[in-house]
Amino acid sequence: MTEEKIIKSADRVKNNGEVFTPNRIVKMMLAQPEIQAKIHELSATFLEPSAGEGAFLVELLKQKMAVVLSKSTSAITYNRNCLIALSSLYGIEYLEDNVEMLVMNMITTFNQLYIQDVANFNKKPSQHVLDSAKVIIRVNMAQGDTLKYVNADGKPILLSEWKPVDGKVNFVQRTEYTFESIVNESGPTNTVAGETEEMDLFAGSGFFEEKPKAKLHRYKACRWTDIYKQEIEFMY
Known part of the structure; x- marks a missing residue:
């Protein structure tokens, strides 16, 4: 069995306080x-x-995808539901190499x-x-740096709201907000041991209320x- 690494190097721990959460702790939390x-x-x-390479987010995705499968009755609803579940997961990470691994x-x-589970509906994976x-x-x-609300280029961290369209169950609308405006207007509603926050991210982020510096x-x-x-x- 491969030993799970919780640090990459002593220098990264010293300079950035980087220590990864073991998978068993993630599952327990x-x-x-x-x-x-x-x-x-x-x-x-x-x-x-503080997403690192995605220990919490990958496990959340696995568990949410299992829920999606249990709640879907056709390939059409499964395709929609898995994207809804995915759109609910957000991560911010300071170190750029970690972000690359997180995305991957x-x-x-x-x-x-997705490829494994869509087969339950006798359908091939949709490239879309x-x-x-x-x-x-x-x-x-x-x-980005969540304390300063900016990325490595000094620009505001941006996140997108994926909002279902009223009356159209299969439709969604994406709107960008700065992370700073989200925190200032709503903030976290629940915290899991300081590691993972479940947030009503866009509550109160009225479209005409925000005055962002970013485009x-x-x-x-x-x-x-x-x-x-x-x-x-x-653009606004």
Whole structure:
């Protein structure tokens, strides 16, 4: 059995305080009843503010995908539900090499589970789902300093809200917000031992209330499986 590494180097621990959480601890923390209740809500959002290579987020994705499979009655609902679940997971990580691994780990995990589980509905994997999942992951996994609200380029950390369109169950609209505005307007509603936060990320983030310094985009409403097209409605 390969030994699980919790540090990459002594220098990284000294300079950045980087220590990874062992998988058994991750599972134990996520097994708490209040967290399990949220995992079973497909759209309940989770933010990992020190995401590392994705120990918490990958496990959350695995557990949410299992819920998706149990709640879906057809390939159509499964395709939609797995993207809804994926869009609820957010991560911010300071070290750029960790962000690259985080994105890769999330994409690999999603692809493996999706390709495996969609077969339960006697359907082949949809390339549109796979492409849309990549967009969601790359948007939701951000590099930055959560204390200063900026990324390595000194620009605001951006996160996107994926909001279902009223009256159109298969449609979603994406709107960008700065991480700072989200924290200032809503903030975390629950914390799991200081590691994983379940947040109503966009509560109170009214579209006309925010006055960001960054150039933000609102995207055209589209089907969940068409997210990959990234068609901009306007910039604000």
